[in-house]
Amino acid sequence: xxxxxxxxxxxxxxxxxxVTLRCSSQSGHNTVSWYQQALGQGPQFIFQYYREEExxxxxxxxxxxxxxxxxxxxxxxxxxxxxxxxxxYLCASSLDRGLTEAFFGQGTRLTVV
Amino acid sequence: GENVEQHPSTLSVQEGxxxxxxxxxxxxxxxxFPWYKQELGKGPQLIIDIRSNVGEKKDQRIAVTLNxxxxxxxxxxxxxxxxxxxxYFCAANDNSYDKVIFGPGTSLSVIP
Numbered sequence: 505x506x507x508x509x510x511x512x513x514x515x516x517x518x519x520x521x522x523v524t525l526r527c528s529s530q531s532g533h534n535t536v537s538w539y540q541q542a543l544g545q546g547p548q549f550i551f552q553y554y555r556e557e558e559x560x561x562x563x564x565x566x567x568x569x570x571x572x573x574x575x576x577x578x579x580x581x582x583x584x585x586x587x588x589x590x591x592x593y594l595c596a597s598s599l600d601r602g603l604t605e606a607f608f609g610q611g612t613r614l615t616v617v
Numbered sequence: 618g619e620n621v622e623q624h625p626s627t628l629s630v631q632e633g634x635x636x637x638x639x640x641x642x643x644x645x646x647x648x649x650f651p652w653y654k655q656e657l658g659k660g661p662q663l664i665i666d667i668r669s670n671v672g673e674k675k676d677q678r679i680a681v682t683l684n685x686x687x688x689x690x691x692x693x694x695x696x697x698x699x700x701x702x703x704x705y706f707c708a709a710n711d712n713s714y715d716k717v718i719f720g721p722g723t724s725l726s727v728i729p
Contacts, residue, residue, distance in 0.1 A: 508660075544722075545722070546623075546719030546721050546722050547706070562716070594661070596660075605663050605666070606717070608653075609660050610660050
């Protein structure tokens with residue numbers, strides 16, 4: 505176990521709805537990254553938060569947004585859900601920003617119908 | 618930005634044999650190359666990483682080699698065991714941001 509927990513583990517939403525996914529980072533870690541993993545593909549970087557500030561963003565539209573809280577836990581929000589948003593959403597925490605080992609949670613499986 | 622390719626997409630080996638997974642990357646400025654193992658229903662787990670100042674790194678049955686000139690890096694697993702069966706991802710950092718770009722993955726099956 506990595507100490508990174510995500511909730512919920514599974515979620516079904518209707519197209520057009522909004523969703524919030526949550527991540528508790530490993531103790532002592534101040535950096536959280538979010539990834540989207542479609543079936544049979546590698547994780548795609550969404551964005552990273554370092555000490556409550558966004559520290560880089562991948563090629564995802566603005567309807568993907570996030571937050572990091574003072575305790576370094578994090579949320580991923582997706583508005584106006586589309587069918588293609590169906591995927592496994594992974595959160596990874598690391599001790600610091602930069603090239604340090606990232607510890608992944610088990611992911612949240614989102615299905616949009 | 619960085620682009621990572623990975624081959625093969627699937628690999629089956631007999632228990633005890635070796636497995637090799639190869640990756641290429643596009644950004645010559647990349648200097649960090651982690652490998653992750655993802656078991657069914659779990660998040661990826663780092664198994665080994667290598668930085669550009671070394672050409673090879675080994676940890677028990679796992680080794681990684683890096684050729685910066687050719688922009689290639691490889692994962693070698695020796696004496697494979699059934700518990701090595703999983704999806705393996707190579708990755709390389711994108712120096713534009715503090716992030717890593719993942720390859721598409723290799724599904725490794727170790728046949729007892």
